[in-house]
Amino acid sequence: xxxKWLDQPQKHDYPAAKSYLSLTLDEATAEAAVRExxxxxxxxxxxxxxxxxxGLPLLGPTDSHVDSDRVRIIRKESLSPxxxxxxxxxxxxxxxxxxxxxxxxxxxDEDAMIPCKIV
Numbered sequence: 001x002x003x004k005w006l007d008q009p010q011k012h013d014y015p016a017a018k019s020y021l022s023l024t025l026d027e028a029t030a031e032a033a034v035r036e037x038x039x040x041x042x043x044x045x046x047x048x049x050x051x052x053x054x055g056l057p058l059l060g061p062t063d064s065h066v067d068s069d070r071v072r073i074i075r076k077e078s079l080s081p082x083x084x085x086x087x088x089x090x091x092x093x094x095x096x097x098x099x100x101x102x103x104x105x106x107x108x109d110e111d112a113m114i115p116c117k118i119v
Contacts, residue, residue, distance in 0.1 A: 017096035053093035069104030084118040
């Protein structure tokens with residue numbers, strides 16, 4: 001199934017990313033990372049590679065948020081690109097916003113190219 005994507009992340013994705021990053025980064029660093037994300041160029045990476053770099057488990061379709069995003073994919077609604085942060089201190093990739101979208105896409109195609117902004 002072909003996943004449709006918006007050209008850019010939605011405005012509300014950036015505060016969500018900042019909120020998430022603020023859990024492990026100090027406020028100033030989280031805010032600076034999000035400002036960088038806003039200016040970053042769009043890129044694309046394979047879903048399976050993003051998951052491998054993040055070390056996160058794959059949530060299945062029984063998760064309500066993943067299920068909701070799967071329905072949006074089936075209805076051919078466009079998803080918002082993912083926001084990623086390279087955490088050099090921990091040596092891993094952080095999915096700052098879009099984890100559930102990633103899981104939903106992965107259930108259809110692990111090789112899907114995911115549009116994202118990464119800093």
